[in-house]
Amino acid sequence: MDQELDTTVKVLLHKAGESNTFIREDVDKALRAMVSHVTPARAIVSLINGGQSHLHIAVRRCTAQHLSDVVEFMEPERILSGTKDMADRILPAAAKFAQDSSQETR
Numbered sequence: 001m002d003q004e005l006d007t008t009v010k011v012l013l014h015k016a017g018e019s020n021t022f023i024r025e026d027v028d029k030a031l032r033a034m035v036s037h038v039t040p041a042r043a044i045v046s047l048i049n050g051g052q053s054h055l056h057i058a059v060r061r062c063t064a065q066h067l068s069d070v071v072e073f074m075e076p077e078r079i080l081s082g083t084k085d086m087a088d089r090i091l092p093a094a095a096k097f098a099q100d101s102s103q104e105t106r
Helices: 002-015 021-037 040-051 057-074 076-081 084-098
Strands: none
Touching (some): 021 057, 040 057, 057 076, 076 084
């Protein structure tokens, strides 16, 4: 299931760059459902792998928003005090999003 989740998230994030508002709204709904129904660690890995380095601004913004939702759900203190692997993944991603050229992504 992990491989299917990664592939699905990549495709959904790619669709987040569409100009059609209805498609973007449905992508947000699907990613919100994914974030709430899979383990937070799995959601973080899939989001980072799928959209952190994408060239489209809207995709990076969508990735940052849903990653922020996962972090809020898990509580930042738990992420930093939990496993080292989680902190090693989330901190560089957060730093990269904070330095993004788009204000919406930051």
